[in-house]
Amino acid sequence: EVHLVESGGGLVQPGGSLRLSCATSGFTFSSYAIHWVRQAPGKGLEYVSAINDNGGSTYYGDAVKGRFTLSRDNSKNTLYLQMGSLRPDDTAVYYCARDRSSWPQVADYWGQGTLVTVSS
């Protein structure tokens, strides 16, 4: 069974940094692209970032470009989202999700999310 479990969320001050992890199991991690999508409290879904199967290509939404870095460790079946220069409007539940294929397009399995709160 496919599982994705996010961790690393919490309370951080504006301007601070945080690293989210997404641990996966139940599928061949190195064969699939992975996405990060976030949802601010009471709001809709927003695309954050995506990475292809071998980590050679990464993509970022305009709101996080230059501040967030996505990477993966295929030997550990884990994805990392390094977040920097955090702002209050980065407050959201962050979901990692597996793509249907090796190239990021559509997410078919999702984790339950981890809450990031940016506040002083």
Place this chain on the structure above:
Amino acid sequence: ETVLTQSPATLSLSPGERATLSCRASQSVSSCLAWYQQKPGQAPRLLIYDASNRATGIPARFSGGGSGTDFTLTISSLEPEDFVLYYCQQCNNWPYTFGQGTKLEIK
């Protein structure tokens, strides 16, 4: 950025009725359009990909159509558990984007 506009924002129907949800893109996304369902407190669930293909385990009452800039999600006969939120997402132009959502509520 490709803007996706979903309509209506809220759709009020009764169980057993047919629901048609719309998603319009500001530029062509070819057929790279997905639909997700989100229940309160849960992660989204993939319903439809490539505009018209049902994801694994999705009931046949859900169907998708369209290409280019205009897409629809149809639920042929509403079940009580269908009255939740629905989002479309395009995967043709980076950055990928979601629509703002359509809430399906019981009339």
